[in-house]
Amino acid sequence: ALAAPAIAQANPKISWRLTSSFPKSLDTIYGGAEDISKHVAAATDGNFTIQPFAAAEIVPAMQAADAVSNATVEMCHTCSYYFVGKDPTFAIGTAIPFGLNARLNNAWFYQGNGNKLMNEFYATQKIYGLPAGNTGAQMGGWFRKEINTVDDFKGVKMRIAGIAGRVLEKLGAVPQQIAGGDIYPALEKGTIDAAEWVGPYDDYKLGFYKVAKYYYYPAFWEGGPVIHAFVNLDKWNSLPPAYQAALTDACAFANTNMMAKYDTKNPTAIKQIVSQGTTLRPFSQDILEACYNASLEVYKEISAKNEWFKKIYEDQVAFKKEAYLWMQLSEYTYDTFMMIQQRNGKL
Amino acid sequence: ALAAPAIAQANPKISWRLTSSFPKSLDTIYGGAEDISKHVAAATDGNFTIQPFAAAEIVPAMQAADAVSNATVEMCHTCSYYFVGKDPTFAIGTAIPFGLNARLNNAWFYQGNGNKLMNEFYATQKIYGLPAGNTGAQMGGWFRKEINTVDDFKGVKMRIAGIAGRVLEKLGAVPQQIAGGDIYPALEKGTIDAAEWVGPYDDYKLGFYKVAKYYYYPAFWEGGPVIHAFVNLDKWNSLPPAYQAALTDACAFANTNMMAKYDTKNPTAIKQIVSQGTTLRPFSQDILEACYNASLEVYKEISAKNEWFKKIYEDQVAFKKEAYLWMQLSEYTYDTFMMIQQRNGKL
Numbered sequence: 001a002l003a004a005p006a007i008a009q010a011n012p013k014i015s016w017r018l019t020s021s022f023p024k025s026l027d028t029i030y031g032g033a034e035d036i037s038k039h040v041a042a043a044t045d046g047n048f049t050i051q052p053f054a055a056a057e058i059v060p061a062m063q064a065a066d067a068v069s070n071a072t073v074e075m076c077h078t079c080s081y082y083f084v085g086k087d088p089t090f091a092i093g094t095a096i097p098f099g100l101n102a103r104l105n106n107a108w109f110y111q112g113n114g115n116k117l118m119n120e121f122y123a124t125q126k127i128y129g130l131p132a133g134n135t136g137a138q139m140g141g142w143f144r145k146e147i148n149t150v151d152d153f154k155g156v157k158m159r160i161a162g163i164a165g166r167v168l169e170k171l172g173a174v175p176q177q178i179a180g181g182d183i184y185p186a187l188e189k190g191t192i193d194a195a196e197w198v199g200p201y202d203d204y205k206l207g208f209y210k211v212a213k214y215y216y217y218p219a220f221w222e223g224g225p226v227i228h229a230f231v232n233l234d235k236w237n238s239l240p241p242a243y244q245a246a247l248t249d250a251c252a253f254a255n256t257n258m259m260a261k262y263d264t265k266n267p268t269a270i271k272q273i274v275s276q277g278t279t280l281r282p283f284s285q286d287i288l289e290a291c292y293n294a295s296l297e298v299y300k301e302i303s304a305k306n307e308w309f310k311k312i313y314e315d316q317v318a319f320k321k322e323a324y325l326w327m328q329l330s331e332y333t334y335d336t337f338m339m340i341q342q343r344n345g346k347l
Numbered sequence: 348a349l350a351a352p353a354i355a356q357a358n359p360k361i362s363w364r365l366t367s368s369f370p371k372s373l374d375t376i377y378g379g380a381e382d383i384s385k386h387v388a389a390a391t392d393g394n395f396t397i398q399p400f401a402a403a404e405i406v407p408a409m410q411a412a413d414a415v416s417n418a419t420v421e422m423c424h425t426c427s428y429y430f431v432g433k434d435p436t437f438a439i440g441t442a443i444p445f446g447l448n449a450r451l452n453n454a455w456f457y458q459g460n461g462n463k464l465m466n467e468f469y470a471t472q473k474i475y476g477l478p479a480g481n482t483g484a485q486m487g488g489w490f491r492k493e494i495n496t497v498d499d500f501k502g503v504k505m506r507i508a509g510i511a512g513r514v515l516e517k518l519g520a521v522p523q524q525i526a527g528g529d530i531y532p533a534l535e536k537g538t539i540d541a542a543e544w545v546g547p548y549d550d551y552k553l554g555f556y557k558v559a560k561y562y563y564y565p566a567f568w569e570g571g572p573v574i575h576a577f578v579n580l581d582k583w584n585s586l587p588p589a590y591q592a593a594l595t596d597a598c599a600f601a602n603t604n605m606m607a608k609y610d611t612k613n614p615t616a617i618k619q620i621v622s623q624g625t626t627l628r629p630f631s632q633d634i635l636e637a638c639y640n641a642s643l644e645v646y647k648e649i650s651a652k653n654e655w656f657k658k659i660y661e662d663q664v665a666f667k668k669e670a671y672l673w674m675q676l677s678e679y680t681y682d683t684f685m686m687i688q689q690r691n692g693k694l
Contacts, residue, residue, distance in 0.1 A: 011358070042592035043390050101682060103450060103483075106603055107610035136450075137677040199677070218677035220684070245389035249596035256453050256603055263454035267669035270676065280676065288684050292693075317694070322614035324682075324689040329617065329627065330484040330546070330565035332686060335448060335671075337567070337635050339679065342671040346639075347664070 011047040012240065018052045018229075019059040019067055021078035023180070026202050028261045030054060032133040032227055032254045033077040039250035040243075048243045050075065061179070065090075068230045069126045075231040077132060080118075084162040086125070089308040091163050092316060093118050093129060095225035097295040099316065102134045102224030102259055104323045109226065112319045117312045124308075128236040132251040133227030133258035136266075138219035139203065140283055141196030142187065142212035147283070150290045159183055159195035163298060164221030170294040180206070187211045196221075200269035201262065209276045216281050220291050227258065358394045359587065365399045365576075366406040366414055368425035370527070373549050375608045377401060379480040379574055379601045380424040386597035387590075395590045397422065408526070412437075415577045416473045422578040424479060427465075431509040433472070436655040438510050439663060440465050440476060442572035444642040446663065449481040449571030449606055451670045456573065459666045464659045471655075475583040479598040480574030480605035483613075485566035486550065487630055488543030489534065489559035494630070497637045506530050506542035510645060511568030517641040527553070534558040543568075547616035548609065556623045563628050567638050574605065 018037065022030040033052035040048055055061035064076035065083045080093025092099075100108055108114035109131050122129045141160070147153060154172035158165075165175030176192055186192045188211040195212070196219055197203050209215070229251050236244065274280065283291075303310035341347045365384065369377040380399035388396050402408035411423035412430045427440025439446075447455055455461040456478050469476045488507070494500060501519035505512075512522030523539055533539045535558040542559070543566055544550050556562070576598050583591065621627065630638075650657035688694045 039592060039596055043589055043596060045587075045589040098685065098688075101678070101685075103606065104610060107607040110604050110607035111611040137681040139677055200673070218681040218684075220681065223681045223685070240392075242390055242392040245386060246593065246596070249386055249390060249593070249600045252600040252603055253596045256599055257457050259450065260454040260457035263451060263670060263673070264458040264666075267673040270673055282676075282680050285684075292684075292688065319611075320685075321689065321694045323610060324685050324694060326547070326610070326614040326617055327682070328686040328689065329629075330486055331448070332682065333629055334484040334565040334567065334570045335674070335679065337565075337632075337639075338445065338448075338570070338667075338671050339675040341445075341639065342668065342675065347668045347671060 011044065014048045014239070014243065016048075016050045016074035016235070017058065018050050019055070019057070019064050019073045019076045020052055021055050021061040021064045021076065021082060024054045025205065026198075028201060028258060028265065029133065029135070029198070029227060031261065032258045035254040035257055036077065036132060036229060036247070036250045039253050040246050043246040043250065044243060048246065052077070065125065065127065065230055068232050071232045071235065073232075074235045075229060077227065077229055079225065080129065080228050080230075081162050081225075087121075087308065088163065088302050088306055089121050089312060092309070092312050093122075093226060093228055095222045096313070097164055097167050097221040097298075098292055099223055100320055100323070102136045104320065104327070105134065105224045105226050106131070106255070107323060108316060108319050113315050117315055121308050121312065122230070123233060126233045128231045128233050130229045130231070130248060130251040131226045132229040132254045134255060134262075135198055135222070135225055135227070136259060136262050137224060138196070138222040139199045140216035140219045141194055142203070142208045143194040143214040143216055144187070144190070144212045145193065146214055146281070147216060147287065149284070150287055153287075156194055157192045159186065159192050160221070163295075163302075166298050167221065167291055167294045170297065171290060184208065184211065199262065199266055200273055201265040204269045204273055209273050209278045213277070213279055214281055215273065215278045216283055218283070220283070220288055220295075229254075358391065361395045361586070361590065363395075363397045363421035363582070364405065365397050366402070366404070366411050366420045366423045367399055368402050368408040368411045368423065368429060371401045372552065373545075375548060375605060375612065376480065376482070376545070376574060378608065379605045382601035382604055383424065383479060383576060383594070383597045386600050387593050390593040390597065391590060395593065399424070412472065412474065412577055415579050418579045418582065420579075421582045422576060424574065424576055426572065427476065427575050427577075428509050428572075434468075434655065435510065435649050435653055436468050436659060439656070439659050440469075440573060440575055442569045443646075443660070444511055444514050444568040445639055446570055447667055447670070449483045451667065451674070452481065452571045452573050453478070453602070454670060455663060455666050460662050464662055468655050468659065469577070470580060473580045475578045475580050477576045477578070477595060477598040478573045479576040479601045481602060481609075482545055482569070482572055482574070483606060483609050484571060485543070485569040486546045487563035487566045488541055489550070489555045490541040490561040490563060491534070491537070491559045492540065493561055493628070494563060494634065496631070497634055500634075503541055504539045506533065506539050507568070510642075510649075513645050514568065514638055514641045517644065518637060531555065531558065546609065546613055547620055548612040551616045551620055556620050556625045560624070560626055561628055562620065562625050563630055565630070567630070567635055576601075
């Protein structure tokens with residue numbers, strides 16, 4: 001047999017497996033893994049292949065980070081905040097209550113200290129993280145009864161996880177951890193009173209409008225959640241620089257493309273949901289204020305015990321203060337005017 | 348000499364020149380070309396190099412598209428709307444008055460018909476276009492006198508170009524086309540009464556705060572302008588598929604990274620500007636309404652004469668109506684609450 005010439009070393013054949021924390025039925029969010037896979041293959045002439053697997057095909061959704069840490073798979077596509085049980089610092093990678101919106105998450109990760117600080121933390125878990133998707137501000141979820149005052153949260157059994165669950169607990173709600181596929185029957189039977197998932201496009205598929213009448217907004221706990229690509233740190237470091245570059249840019253493409261998909265598909269879905277008799281309701285200002293104050297208490301509690309969380313949280317808050325000062329000038333005034341035209345049927 | 352093995356053909360050495368329409372001093376927007384160059388080189392192991400040149404180094408800023416069409420350079424980094432003089436359809440590629448914001452431009456280009464339709468049009472100019480940057484909603488510009496009512500625009504000589512100039516003309520303003528470097532002396536001497544440029548970070552560098560007191564917002568003509576990479580169509584088609592993929596993803600990175608830079612740098616700049624005594628003023632609702640109505644007239648006039656413009660404009664309007672319906676639920680409610688906290692000093 002003829003030995004391959006030395007030049008071939010520049011493009012070694014590398015095959016990786018990626019476990020997604022999402023089912024294939026959620027084409028928007030699962031689609032991020034497909035984007036990464038396709039774009040990396042295309043940019044490397046098929047030499048670096050990343051095969052995506054849906055949640056539970058090879059690794060359970062909620063074990064994706066562990067599988068990457070211990071190199072069971074080379075990478076995953078997941079929400080960092082699924083792993084708050086290991087360390088609450090994971091939450092900041094995706095979204096924390098009253099955190100950054102989608103655009104400002106990009107700003108903090110790409111140009112602020114976001115990628116730097118989160119990767120210092122992820123390195124302690126043998127992980128390298130890349131932003132690779134966003135859903136935009138999510139909906140606040142499905143409720144079987146109206147939530148008009150802060151007191152109405154008392155005793156409400158709600159499917160909501162992580163830090164947001166701790167916040168609602170302070171208001172008297174009873175947070176529950178339930179996997180996506182189990183929410184519908186739980187809501188139907190009344191085992192739970194409320195559930196949050198993503199937004200119109202994904203929620204419509206799961207049929208929640210059939211078993212809960214009120215659809216509240218916004219999800220104050222997910223103002224612009226980042227979906228991450230997690231790569232085993234040793235595997236990342238062993239990649240040829242060109243493949244690191246191809247993967248970095250493929251994730252940047254996936255990041256923007258997922259947001260674009262949600263923004264393109266959600267408008268139709270919200271109309272379908274309303275046409276089924278769902279009532280849309282904003283959380284009152286009082287409720288949002290109470291949740292905001294409860295969130296600050298939770299952050300104080302966590303920060304007192306966790307140096308990583310404290311350090312990264314404080315950096316993000318400093319960024320957020322500045323960013324929301326600027327955003328309320330041109331950006332907000334422009335959008336407000338456009339929305340007035342939309343409501344008046346003049347767009 | 349030893350002949351190169353056939354395998355080397357997979358990574359041919361290709362060197363391109365890119366002309367930017369921006370000076371190096373505007374590091375945010377010129378930086379987009381540098382991002383593209385660096386990321387393409389990294390992903391191709393240095394085999395595909397794109398050398399960026401600042402405006403006027405090899406091609407004048409406003410001739411970038413022509414230089415690409417006739418293959419003087421392989422590509423440029425520019426604003427499509429600089430070329431409205433050739434055809435008004437170019438304007439839609441960047442921003443038209445009361446068009447899409449930055450996030451919705453991404454949605455329309457990536458997942459709506461934006462990239463498809465604009466590239467059908469660009470192909471008539473021998474150009475292939477890729478979104479490769481955004482500034483976000485720009486500021487409405489610098490005015491030497493207050494603009495309180497629609498009538499106050501009468502006779503105002505303002506540096507503003509393209510379709511926005513036609514809109515303000517309907518209100519009685521006198522639009523002027525002046526290159527970036529000539530704006531300051533024109534404002535200082537009073538040759539013009541007002542000028543729009545970009546936003547705080549770029550405007551501060553040019554020192555406009557020294558010669559005009561009022562800084563209005565928003566730029567209703569630039570709700571989220573897209574910066575484009577234009578590639579000569581034959582050159583694009585002749586690229587190996589892996590290089591096309593690398594360039595596509597590098598532009599996606601540059602697109603998000605530029606927006607992130609503006610969002611990170613503008614907050615500091617707006618405070619610097621205000622500290623110099625500048626007065627920030629929103630355009631009144633009446634003024635925005637009058638400009639909106641004037642814009643619709645302009646679109647009707649252009650559409651009556653230009654099939655390309657009509658077709659693409661109508662597609663974007665249909666997308667905009669749907670998108671702004673959805674954006675005003677969770678996204679807007681979330682941002683509004685966060686801005687209230689910011690104003691109350693509670694962020």
